[in-house]
Amino acid sequence: MTKQILIAGAALLVALSAAPAQAADEAGYTASCAAAEEARKMAAELHYEWNTVAPLIGKAGAAAKAGDFAKAVKLCDEARLQSEASVAQAKKQADAWRAAVVK
Amino acid sequence: MKMLITILLGAALVAGLAWASPEDDRKAFIEHYQKRFPKVALDDYVNGVYAIDEAAYEQWLEIEEFAPYELAMAEGKELFETPFANGKTYADCFPNGGIGIRQDYPYFDTESGQVKTLELEINECREKNGEKPYGYKKGPIAAISAYMAFTSRGNKLNIVIPDDPRALAAYESGKEFYYSKRGQLNFSCADCHVYNPGMMVRADKLSPALGHPTHFPVYRSKWDDMGTLHRRFDGCNKQVRAKPLPAQGEDYRNLEYFVTYMSNGMEVNGPGARK
16 A cells, blocks of 8 residues: 555656656757747848758757657757858858959 | 058959959959860850760760750740730740840849849730749740740850949849858859869769850750759759759849850850750
8 A cells, every 4th residue: 555655656756747847848949949940040031041951940840749859959959050050151151252253 | 651552552452353344254264164174165165064075975966966855945936926815925025026035134124223034024024914924943934935045046145234333233243142152061153163164973074154054944854854044053052952042033143144144155055955
């Protein structure tokens, strides 16, 4: 009997702690993917978006839907990094292209 | 004082470099290829990669004999000649009834302040006459464009940059696009077609940019279909993992303006067939 109570208690604890953990994961996903989307928009405004970015964000959405928030965060972080790299590329090329012109 | 002069001189130099005239650009462009391929005659660049690849040239001649674009061209002629619902035709929209005018496109339209391409004006003509515009990359627009190019074969590209700062800005913007690295692979158009023609990219030999626009639209075996120049821009952007920009958007139209200017004086020989 005490054993059963213990088990039930333990299960309850797990359930209680899992709920906030899940919420935290979901919040992390929301933040990470919002940042990725913002970076993507910045690259798009410069007409410098890479075609690898939207698929990453798409896959992140699918992972989140399946409850795998850790994977979704990873994908969105990668999408954000790529967009930041393309924005840096655009800024660099705004001057650098002149040196490449055939003279 | 000395320092001021140096600074001024420096600024003038930088400005000079930045604003090399389009004619300077074009001459330097031609010289670049002639140095690189001393045996290739200037007139042969209209043949794209086949100008620099003898083995493939023979095969290509055979392909051109049963030209895979014939069908599209016949379709284009029919579309071109069939009146719209209001009785007007394409001939009413273009100079010389639309015959033999390919070499004048793209041009800078001082009225609207933008670069006008042939495909853009085909759709403008449709809309003006109450018809729905076509998609810009393939299908009927490529067919009509192919027919119009065919009627212009042998005419020399005659791209004009009028004395209008907006026209020069459009040209410069196309030039910037051409020389800017893009995409995850960090390549510019020039990296492939100016600095590495003759090199292999997977199964393809890179063609020189000189002569690129003379033979469009193109029937491409890989597409098993006709495609416009902007369809090709789209594909070349994707190759370096850049998101393509809209066909007939300002970026690609300015790009076409620059690229075509570089081939000024070369003969229109479109439509063409490519691997």
